[in-house]
Amino acid sequence: MYRVARAFPFDDLDRPFLSDVPPDLIKHTAGPKSFEEFQKTAFEVATMFEAATTKHAGKRLTDFDSVLDFGCGAGRLLQFFSPEKQKISGCDVNRPLISFMEKHFPKADIYQNKTEPKLKWAANSFDLVISFSVFSHLTRDSEDRWLTELERVGRPGAIYLITFQGDWCIESKFPIPVQNKLRKAGFHYFDIHTPKGSVMDFPSNYGSSVHTADYVRNEWSRTFDILEVYKGRPPSLYDHENLTSVHRKALANVRSMGQDMVVLRKRLSGTSEP
Numbered sequence: 408m409y410r411v412a413r414a415f416p417f418d419d420l421d422r423p424f425l426s427d428v429p430p431d432l433i434k435h436t437a438g439p440k441s442f443e444e445f446q447k448t449a450f451e452v453a454t455m456f457e458a459a460t461t462k463h464a465g466k467r468l469t470d471f472d473s474v475l476d477f478g479c480g481a482g483r484l485l486q487f488f489s490p491e492k493q494k495i496s497g498c499d500v501n502r503p504l505i506s507f508m509e510k511h512f513p514k515a516d517i518y519q520n521k522t523e524p525k526l527k528w529a530a531n532s533f534d535l536v537i538s539f540s541v542f543s544h545l546t547r548d549s550e551d552r553w554l555t556e557l558e559r560v561g562r563p564g565a566i567y568l569i570t571f572q573g574d575w576c577i578e579s580k581f582p583i584p585v586q587n588k589l590r591k592a593g594f595h596y597f598d599i600h601t602p603k604g605s606v607m608d609f610p611s612n613y614g615s616s617v618h619t620a621d622y623v624r625n626e627w628s629r630t631f632d633i634l635e636v637y638k639g640r641p642p643s644l645y646d647h648e649n650l651t652s653v654h655r656k657a658l659a660n661v662r663s664m665g666q667d668m669v670v671l672r673k674r675l676s677g678t679s680e681p
């Protein structure tokens with residue numbers, strides 16, 4: 408098992424962590440990293456996700472009944488859930504990733520979805536939905552359709568952890584005049600899609616999107632309650648008064664996840680459409 412810091416919050420997990428992921432699958436989902444670096448980022452992101460769920464739902468990741476990872480990639484985050492205690496589901500558009508997931512997560516419900524909704528699951532299926540670095544890539548229309556679809560499959564009161572390229576990305580990656588334009592627009596999609604004619608190609612609506620926190624608060628609140636928008640840096644933003652000492656120690660050792668994150672909740676009066 409891979410360890411990133413001495414005080415891990417995930418030592419009690421009943422599933423083994425991934426022991427290897429092929430380099431092309433790592434590159435597709437996490438950029439050109441070694442497996443060790445892939446796992447290090449996995450533990451770092453999971454630590455921040457769990458800091459957010461303990462704050463906003465009073466639950467650890469393994470305390471939710473039924474979890475969906477939308478755009479699950481090679482299971483970087485699903486490895487932190489418990490197939491013995493929870494119903495675990497993951498979907499992705501990419502066939503090689505889905506084949507990898509079916510082999511390495513035999514107890515999970517793994518599904519290859521289409522580029523656009525719907526998903527196969529019934530309304531009100533999940534009490535936690537996570538999505539890391541998928542809403543960093545979609546066109547505005549596609550994003551809106553997927554938010555509506557993810558709202559449908561969540562249960563009333565369900566928690567959503569969705570990362571995106573937000574204020575931190577705008578501040579750290581663009582020159583001031585571009586920053587000003589992006590802030591004014593609120594949302595911008597960079598069409599950097601470059602098909603290579605391979606099974607690893609990303610969908611045509613998959614480029615690079617940036618959002619301001621204000622855009623997310625204003626637009627996504629049409630569909631969800633917004634519980635918190637976390638800026639990508641520093642990780643200490645994830646600290647909160649009810650964090651255990653083990654989590655706090657782990658959080659002190661993590662690097663920024665490179666994405667902003669929003670915590671959403673499905674309204675109690677949410678959709679009941681099948």
Ligand SMILES: C[S@@+](CC[C@H](N)C(=O)[O-])C[C@H]1O[C@@H](n2cnc3c(N)ncnc32)[C@H](O)[C@@H]1O
Binds near residue numbers: 541
């Ligand atoms: C940057 S990767 C992140 C993967 C994974 N969440 C992780 O953190 O390792 C984005 C993932 O989204 C998937 N993806 C792209 N468009 C999608 C869509 N419309 N529905 C589901 N998955 C999608 C890609 O195939 C890819 O695996």
